[in-house]
Amino acid sequence: MIKLRIGIIGCGRISQAHIEAANYLKNVVEIVALSDKYIEKAKDVGSKIGVNFCVDDYRKLLANPKVDAVIIALPHNLHYEAAIASAKAKKHILLEKPMALKYKEAKKMVTIAKDNDVFLMIGHSRRFCDAIQILREKINEIGPIIRILINFLVYFPEPPTEWWKSQEETGDLITYLQASHSIDFALWILNKTPIRIFGNTFTRNNKGFTMKDEADIFLEFPGDITTSIHLSLNTKPPLHEYIIVGEKGSFRLIEYQLKESFTFGYKLMLNEETLLEGVQIPTNYSLQLKEFVEAIKLRRVPLASGEEILPLVKVLEKISESSKTGEILNL
Numbered sequence: 001m002i003k004l005r006i007g008i009i010g011c012g013r014i015s016q017a018h019i020e021a022a023n024y025l026k027n028v029v030e031i032v033a034l035s036d037k038y039i040e041k042a043k044d045v046g047s048k049i050g051v052n053f054c055v056d057d058y059r060k061l062l063a064n065p066k067v068d069a070v071i072i073a074l075p076h077n078l079h080y081e082a083a084i085a086s087a088k089a090k091k092h093i094l095l096e097k098p099m100a101l102k103y104k105e106a107k108k109m110v111t112i113a114k115d116n117d118v119f120l121m122i123g124h125s126r127r128f129c130d131a132i133q134i135l136r137e138k139i140n141e142i143g144p145i146i147r148i149l150i151n152f153l154v155y156f157p158e159p160p161t162e163w164w165k166s167q168e169e170t171g172d173l174i175t176y177l178q179a180s181h182s183i184d185f186a187l188w189i190l191n192k193t194p195i196r197i198f199g200n201t202f203t204r205n206n207k208g209f210t211m212k213d214e215a216d217i218f219l220e221f222p223g224d225i226t227t228s229i230h231l232s233l234n235t236k237p238p239l240h241e242y243i244i245v246g247e248k249g250s251f252r253l254i255e256y257q258l259k260e261s262f263t264f265g266y267k268l269m270l271n272e273e274t275l276l277e278g279v280q281i282p283t284n285y286s287l288q289l290k291e292f293v294e295a296i297k298l299r300r301v302p303l304a305s306g307e308e309i310l311p312l313v314k315v316l317e318k319i320s321e322s323s324k325t326g327e328i329l330n331l
Contacts, residue, residue, distance in 0.1 A: 004293050005066055007033035007091070009058040009082055010073035011045045013161050014096060017125075017262035018071045019049060021285040028293050035061040058082060062089035069119075069296065072096060075169035076176050080105040083120065087112045094292045096123045098180040098316060099309050101171040106313040110306045120306035121292050124184045126255075127304055128287035129280050131266035135244070135251055136189065141270065142246030145190060148227040149243040150182045153235035154257075158208040165210055172320045173211035174201050178231045179319060184304075184312050185242060186219065186227040193311045194219040194227070198328045199319035205234045217319055 006022060006029055008015055022029050031051055036042040039056040046054040055061055061070070062085060069092035072082050080100050086093050093113065099122045100106040113120035126132065139145075163169040170176060179199075187193065197219055201212040213233040220226055242253040254267045262285060267277040288304075295302035315331065322329050 003028055003030045004296060005030055005032045005068045007031070007035065007061045007064065007067040007070045008073065009035050009061060009070050009086075011036040011038075011041045012073060014262075015045070015071075015073045017283070017285045018073060018094075018289070019045070020262075021283060021289040023049075024282055024286040025289055025293065029289065033061045033064050033067050059085060062086060062091060067091060069094065069292070075163040075166070076101055076171050077169050080109065083109045084112050087116045087118050087120070090116055090118060092119045092292075092296050094121050094123060094289070095306075097184075097309075098171070098176040099306060099313050101176065101317070103310070103314045103317050106306070106310055110310065113306060119292070119296055119302060121295065121302040122304045122306060122309045123288060124181070124304045124309070125284040125288045126181055126185070127188065128284045128291065129255075129264070129266055131253055131255075131268040131276050131280075132185070134275055135253060135268060138270065138275070139189065139244070139251075141248070142244065142250055143248035144223075145225055145244060145246050147225065147245045148186050148189065149245075150185065150227070150229045151239050151241050152178050152182050153230065153232040153240065154178075154238045155236040156208070156233045159211075167211060170211060172201065172323070173209070174213055174215045174231050174233065175199065175316055175320050175323070178233075179215060179217060179229060180312065180316060182229045182231070183217070183219070183227075183315055183319075184309070186229075187312055187315070189244065190221055190225060190227075192221045192223075192225070194221050194315060194331055196220040196328055196330055197315065197318045197322055199322040200326075201320075201323040204232070209233065212323070215323070219315070 033053040034042045035055045035058040042054040072095045199217045201215040204214045215231040217229040240255040244251040249271045252269045265279045268275045
């Protein structure tokens with residue numbers, strides 16, 4: 001089998017999850033190139049995984065004919081430029097979430113990817129865990145959904161990377177870092193777009209974070225369906241749970257972080273019955289990369305394609321606007 005040859009753009013914190021996913025899928029993928037603006041970081045990663053092509057400018061990576069596809073793992077504000085350049089270089093793209101900071105940028109990404117006949121997939125890795133797959137399969141058992149409640153409360157004593165401290169690079173840290181996961185879940189489960197949005201973001205840990213590190217978000221969907229989302233980077237012990245309430249019952253999904261970074265365990269309950277409990281193996285990132293590879297091989301649209309994620313980008317942009325104005329906004 002011919003392997004998909006991947007270049008990783010950005011060798012920071014999240015790149016390790018993608019590297020481990022590629023190692024898990026080593027029979028079908030191979031990392032052949034790395035880029036990072038700090039060349040020593042790229043070389044250090046390269047020395048550990050046996051990659052010699054390490055550059056300080058991703059344009060050099062895109063010019064490498066041995067690269068078939070890229071994983072873009074850059075600060076949020078660089079996603080647009082890197083994705084456009086990758087598409088024009090005819091490289092398939094797995095882009096870390098959030099897709100973009102502005103809807104018009106995200107829409108152009110989709111257009112340019114189509115024009116160049118490349119696949120654009122967005123890294124909403126939590127979609128791929130077994131628990132959420134089972135939840136979606138059984139969602140009709142609780143009848144019409146009335147509301148979704150999400151608590152995504154984690155603890156970082158300080159930003160784990162420098163760019164988390166930058167408004168320019170993050171866009172709005174808590175919204176684009178965390179809310180992107182939670183809102184994607186709600187939109188995917190409901191298969192609807194909200195009609196009214198309210199977001200309140202603020203800073204609680206002034207010593208650790210200069211950015212907004214807490215948020216409360218309220219979404220109203222057609223049919224009097226509501227979603228409330230509570231986000232925090234300052235909560236210990238952490239709590240990450242989804243509660244989906246229907247007319248005939250409810251689901252509760254709990255995610256917990258394991259010792260190794262970017263690995264999780266899950267517990268899924270339907271009313272009082274536990275449907276699944278345990279460690280997610282393989283990792284969400286491995287299943288995500290598998291979907292990316294298979295979509296390219298079979299020439300089919302991947303799950304979490306750029307086009308599918310466009311409504312999410314519009315919602316995130318409205319939340320950011322609502323948090324600044326204090327107003328309830330119509331979408």
